[in-house]
Amino acid sequence: MAFKIVSSQCTSCSACEPECPNMAISEKNGTFVIDPAKCTECINYFDEPQCVAVCPVDDTCIIDNNYPRYVA
Amino acid sequence: MASQIISLSSIATPNNGVDLDEIMQQKAEHQGCGTSGGSGKASCGTGAGQGDLAPEIWEKVKNHPCYSEEAHHHYARMHVAVAPACNIQCNYCNRKYDCANESRPGVVSEKLTPEQAAKKVLAVASTIPQMTVLGIAGPGDPLANPEKTFKTFELISKTAPDIKLCLSTNGLALPDHVDTIAGFNVDHVTITINMVDADVGALIYPWIYYKNKRYKGREAAQILTDRQMQGLEMLTERGILCKVNSVMIPGINDHHLVEVNRAVKSRGAFLHNIMPLISAPEHGTVFGLNGQRGPTAQELKALQDSCEGEMNMMRHCRQCRADAVGLLGEDRSAEFTTEAVMAMDVEYDLESRKAYQSLVEQERQATADAKRAELETLAGEQSDVKILIAVATKGSGRVNEHFGHATEFQIYEASASGAKFVGHRRVDLYCQGGYGEEEALETTIIRAINDCTAVFVAKIGGCPKASLEAAGIDAVDRYAFEYIEQSVIAYYRDYLDNIRSGAIVHGQRGDAEIRQGAYIAA
Ligand code: SF4
Ligand code: SF4
Ligand code: SF4
Numbered sequence: 069m070a071f072k073i074v075s076s077q078c079t080s081c082s083a084c085e086p087e088c089p090n091m092a093i094s095e096k097n098g099t100f101v102i103d104p105a106k107c108t109e110c111i112n113y114f115d116e117p118q119c120v121a122v123c124p125v126d127d128t129c130i131i132d133n134n135y136p137r138y139v140a
Numbered sequence: 141m142a143s144q145i146i147s148l149s150s151i152a153t154p155n156n157g158v159d160l161d162e163i164m165q166q167k168a169e170h171q172g173c174g175t176s177g178g179s180g181k182a183s184c185g186t187g188a189g190q191g192d193l194a195p196e197i198w199e200k201v202k203n204h205p206c207y208s209e210e211a212h213h214h215y216a217r218m219h220v221a222v223a224p225a226c227n228i229q230c231n232y233c234n235r236k237y238d239c240a241n242e243s244r245p246g247v248v249s250e251k252l253t254p255e256q257a258a259k260k261v262l263a264v265a266s267t268i269p270q271m272t273v274l275g276i277a278g279p280g281d282p283l284a285n286p287e288k289t290f291k292t293f294e295l296i297s298k299t300a301p302d303i304k305l306c307l308s309t310n311g312l313a314l315p316d317h318v319d320t321i322a323g324f325n326v327d328h329v330t331i332t333i334n335m336v337d338a339d340v341g342a343l344i345y346p347w348i349y350y351k352n353k354r355y356k357g358r359e360a361a362q363i364l365t366d367r368q369m370q371g372l373e374m375l376t377e378r379g380i381l382c383k384v385n386s387v388m389i390p391g392i393n394d395h396h397l398v399e400v401n402r403a404v405k406s407r408g409a410f411l412h413n414i415m416p417l418i419s420a421p422e423h424g425t426v427f428g429l430n431g432q433r434g435p436t437a438q439e440l441k442a443l444q445d446s447c448e449g450e451m452n453m454m455r456h457c458r459q460c461r462a463d464a465v466g467l468l469g470e471d472r473s474a475e476f477t478t479e480a481v482m483a484m485d486v487e488y489d490l491e492s493r494k495a496y497q498s499l500v501e502q503e504r505q506a507t508a509d510a511k512r513a514e515l516e517t518l519a520g521e522q523s524d525v526k527i528l529i530a531v532a533t534k535g536s537g538r539v540n541e542h543f544g545h546a547t548e549f550q551i552y553e554a555s556a557s558g559a560k561f562v563g564h565r566r567v568d569l570y571c572q573g574g575y576g577e578e579e580a581l582e583t584t585i586i587r588a589i590n591d592c593t594a595v596f597v598a599k600i601g602g603c604p605k606a607s608l609e610a611a612g613i614d615a616v617d618r619y620a621f622e623y624i625e626q627s628v629i630a631y632y633r634d635y636l637d638n639i640r641s642g643a644i645v646h647g648q649r650g651d652a653e654i655r656q657g658a659y660i661a662a
Contacts, residue, residue, distance in 0.1 A: 083225035114352045116353065116354065121349055121354035122349045
């Protein structure tokens with residue numbers, strides 16, 4: 069039910085943080101992380117996951133397979 | 141605040157019964173004379189002074205190092221990096237790496253909170269009284285980080301009301317923030333506009349993030365250009381000075397920039413700055429990796445010249461690092477690390493800053509007077525000979541740098557109409573090109589100023605002098621510590637005399653290379 073940020077790729081540009089409708093993104097030790105408990109994959113808010121849409125580095129905000137897909 | 145916001149239409153001085161187009165035309169011309177390089181145009185007088193620019197505009201730009209070619213010898217600006225996020229992707233930018241050797245625009249090593257930034261600005265302003273301008277330009281887009289950007293402005297305008305505020309943006313979010321910008325009395329905004337045609341734009345911008353959606357290709361470029369034009373018009377309506385930056389990308393937008401120049405001029409931009417593309421594979425940008433080259437010095441100058449007839453061009457931009465501190469071309473940022481600044485006890489003394497700045501004013505006046513006097517000796521001179529002269533200088537408008545210490549040369553064009561500043565050539569970072577040895581350094585410099593007839597220096601050793609002469613460049617130290625423009629005109633006069641007497645033969649020089657990387661002093 070969640071996206072995650074590949075921390076080795078994250079530039080800490082902070083662009084994703086204010087875009088998340090669930091306030092699931094925050095800065096931790098210099099890079100940004102997604103709280104899987106809060107992320108709804110943007111379902112019910114936007115057509116596409118906002119963190120993915122704004123992130124300047126491809127394949128940095130990706131589906132976290134450790135969690136089942138979010139069901140609204 | 142409202143009283144400081146002037147209407148751009150007041151610049152026009154309409155005669156009775158002129159039509160609107162004519163007024164617009166005049167307006168553009170008047171704006172065009174505003175700042176740099178006006179010396180070549182009869183209507184612009186000396187280029188060092190106000191010329192026929194509206195007093196309100198002159199007041200705004202005269203001490204701004206980025207806008208006034210003449211002021212940038214004397215005043216300083218700084219940028220603070222409070223805005224890391226961006227809302228578009230440019231093929232000449234790569235925000236993935238933040239390498240210490242990096243010095244392209246948009247890459248800084250230190251990200252600051254608004255509070256840290258405000259303190260840093262005050263610390264610098266107290267130490268360097270010439271510091272008159274604060275800019276927010278990145279590393280991302282200031283308007284993609286509106287809270288951080290405006291918080292910084294708010295903190296600074298409270299403590300240091302004499303510091304001018306400016307910001308640079310890609311324009312995508314600009315229309316949403318124009319009123320806030322006007323509210324902060326931000327009087328200069330720079331928009332980077334590389335195209336007005338979505339087909340060209342699609343080659344420069346892979347995507348944009350707009351209204352919660354990622355757009356790609358033509359569609360993205362169309363939205364971007366619409367928003368840029370709208371933002372520019374809104375700024376003009378509110379009397380906020382607007383400069384346009386364009387990156388010249390050979391084969392992609394080089395010819396198109398003439399059209400961009402027309403589009404931004406008609407919407408009231410007062411200055412257009414065409415910068416060379418900076419791209420090297422090690423920067424990891426799309427253009428760097430796909431081998432897109434930057435323009436040569438001659439290509440850049442040709443484009444600037446073809447746009448200049450229509451509007452004033454800014455030739456002194458060095459594409460500084462976004463956190464550079466100091467006079468343009470001199471980077472003192474190492475003195476003001478966050479750590480050092482936070483430990484400082486800063487006292488902001490408005491009075492002593494004013495006193496210092498009035499001294500600078502006097503020095504500036506002296507430079508302008510010297511140039512005017514020298515120019516009179518050229519009166520009546522009829523010649524279409526034009527030569528370029530490279531000058532080693534540390535600032536203050538004088539020939540005051542040792543050849544061996546110069547990290548850049550200022551280039552002046554001398555002609556029968558006087559001396560005109562046409563750009564910079566950087567020769568720092570030479571080790572990056574693999575030329576570490578003394579001898580190789582000379583070759584690097586020669587490559588950078590190969591189109592120049594002479595190089596003015598405060599001092600030069602015998603060996604480099606000989607290599608320069610061998611390359612056909614006259615190394616001149618007889619103007620050491622003199623005013624640059626005065627010396628350029630004097631040299632030109634002698635040069636013409638020598639042609640007439642047959643002592644020298646005037647020939648065309650070749651092209652020169654533009655160094656890759658933004659300006660940092662070693
Ligand atoms: S997918 Fe949407 S909800 Fe999840 S972290 Fe990204 S922006 Fe937030
Ligand atoms: S947008 Fe991407 S690079 Fe920027 S902070 Fe978020 S995850 Fe990191
Ligand atoms: S990059 Fe440097 S010269 Fe260019 S506008 Fe900014 S501060 Fe001025």
